Amino acid sequence: MNYHVDNIKNIELFFKSLRNDICNSFENIENSNPNNKNKPHKTFNFKRKKWKRKADKGFASGGGGVISIMKGKVFEKVGVNISSVQGRFSTEMRKKIPGANKTGKFYATGISLVAHMHSPFIPAAHMNLRFIHTTKSWFGGGIDLTPAIGNAKIIKKHFHSDLKQMCDYHNPSYYKRFKEWCDNYFYLPHREEARGMGGIFFDNIDKDLDKNFLFIQDVGKVFLQIFPEIIKKNMHKRWTNEQKEKQLIKRGRYVEFNLLYDRGTAFGLQTGGNIEAIFMSLPPNVSWL
């Protein structure tokens, strides 16, 4: 099944409106934080930056995207990217992407979020939703959290239970499958370590795109419900230098994963994506021992 233009416009609109809702929610957290003692009271906001992708042969436009970045007192760095790109895959990419082996034509739109928090008590968050169209069409995405220190049992329990509830509403088989997919994907073989506490991860899940799109919307909405709650519950705890140092070391694993294994990063680099948008995920401060 392929989506016609009206559907694709709806997907783009949903990603844009989700981006706006997330940015509003995060700005509210930042600006209601009593730790922000700057006088005159400083308001933290997302800064937006548009980028354009060079058109491939036979296309009037290569598309582009908008990067939104905020650096505050709660969010050490949070980035939310939306993008819609189109063109032709390279010969090498055509072999890897379903439905691209003949002409290599593709269209892809998505939203991608990574939040690195000042507090080591709040896990780093990653959320990504995407729609890809070649001669085939499919959705993919996921949500996962990366805690820095071992206090995260309660967070993990609530997080997975909320994800399960949302998944179960759509299909009782989703949660188990997508949780395993997430655990397998966010894994660092060279360290024999999981990147974080898991979550859900999925790609090309079902033939019924309308049904998938409803699921995709709920994944976005559940993220917007879960993560701000985790932040608000943990943002006022004081941390030690040792706990902060642990977080910086844990972020090193995050960098290792993204540069060595992440398919999104590789996809971006291989399709001439915007470097700033691709590396938005990299933490603001990192340490290696």
Place this chain on the structure above:
Amino acid sequence: MNYHVDNIKNIELFFKSLRNDICNSFENIENSNPNNKNKPHKTFNFKRKKWKRKADKGFASGGGGVISIMKGKVFEKVGVNISSVQGRFSTEMRKKIPGANKTGKFYATGISLVAHMHSPFIPAAHMNLRFIHTTKSWFGGGIDLTPAIGNAKIIKKHFHSDLKQMCDYHNPSYYKRFKEWCDNYFYLPHREEARGMGGIFFDNIDKDLDKNFLFIQDVGKVFLQIFPEIIKKNMHKRWTNEQKEKQLIKRGRYVEFNLLYDRGTAFGLQTGGNIEAIFMSLPPNVSWL
């Protein structure tokens, strides 16, 4: 031409003695630094750590190595690794490594050094020398520097002139070839940026291994002459927070290069090397914007 056991022992001995000379030189710099105002006077030393590689099928030992790390007031983090490993390459590696396509048997020994300095006025340094033996035998290696801020013109001029003089002594064609090789190798295509100010880089340079070994020894010795001089000339300059921040950002490029492109890192990860030794090169503190 292949080397017999006596020659290989000599190579290992040279790498070990070079490691000792470098560590002594760097410890002397650290402990004669008047900025070290700790009372009672704290002495900085390299900490050593041995590691063993798991033996591959048909080998009594997989070999191993020794990591030497120092964190001081001049050297933010400097690591010097020596290793000698043996075994059988994986099927995938056999296609890439000269002379390994039949049995996959290999022996490799080397020294590898990366220094990240507190002062943004002192470039990060990288030096690597290696000998690899399959059904063929060859040397490879290089030296290169990565300055953080744009003050490095004088350093660059002296550095390249010293390298040229040393290379010319062995072969008038070396410097030009190995400088270009270095510029091509230490390049980040996704940023269209050089990693640093270049240096020399070479692999499998000549059939005459005895002659190569003399060159390899001189590369090690010239590093031991050049880098401490650069440090001593620049270690007392005061830097600003902005200059330090620039250095941390520049280090991000270093991480990107090592995880996305470096063949040494890939070789280590694919041959079951020691993770701590492979990632010794990663900077202690890094920032991404």
